[in-house]
Amino acid sequence: MKPYTDRMTLSDGATIRVRIERGLTGDAVLHELNSNNWRGGGRIYWSGGALYLMFGDELLQMQNSRYETAGTTAEAAEKALAFFTECAENCIRHAQAEGIPVRDCYGD
Numbered sequence: 001m002k003p004y005t006d007r008m009t010l011s012d013g014a015t016i017r018v019r020i021e022r023g024l025t026g027d028a029v030l031h032e033l034n035s036n037n038w039r040g041g042g043r044i045y046w047s048g049g050a051l052y053l054m055f056g057d058e059l060l061q062m063q064n065s066r067y068e069t070a071g072t073t074a075e076a077a078e079k080a081l082a083f084f085t086e087c088a089e090n091c092i093r094h095a096q097a098e099g100i101p102v103r104d105c106y107g108d
Contacts, residue, residue, distance in 0.1 A: 001074055004033075005081045012036070012092050012102055018081045020073060023047075028073050029054070030080035034088055037106040042084060046076035 005018040019031040025047075032041025043054040044062075049069050052059040062068045067083045070076035095102040 005077050008081065008085055010036070010085070010088055010092060014088070014102070016041075016081070016085055016088055018077050018084065020077050022073065028076060030077055032080070032084040034084065036088065036091070036102050038103075039106065042087070044076075044080045044083065046070060046073065046080075051076060051079060 001020070003020050005020070007015045007017040009015055014034065014036040016032065016034045019033055021029040021031060023029070027045065027047035030044040030046060032043070034041045045052040045054050045059055049071060051062045051067055051070060053062065062083075064083075067079050070079050091105040092102055095105050
């Protein structure tokens with residue numbers, strides 16, 4: 001399996017994909033790579049079939065049925081890509097509604 005998902009193009013022309021960091025115990029950390037967010041993106045931890053949002057050292061189990069579980073690392077990476085894409089598109093819509101650059105939505 002490759003270490004990245006395929007790249008997706010967002011509605012504003014930016015690109016997004018997921019880098020897969022495999023763990024020693026069959027788990028994985030899925031890193032968002034979003035060209036709108038030069039500071040780095042979100043992270044999702046996959047273990048035992050469950051997906052968790054990562055906030056520093058804390059984990060929050062996904063609570064949306066579309067993103068709660070995955071049977072394989074590849075499926076987990078695709079679900080992470082779908083989740084990060086949905087979040088990025090929401091940021092793009094917010095920026096357009098506010099008349100601000102998308103990059104401003106990601107903070108300093």
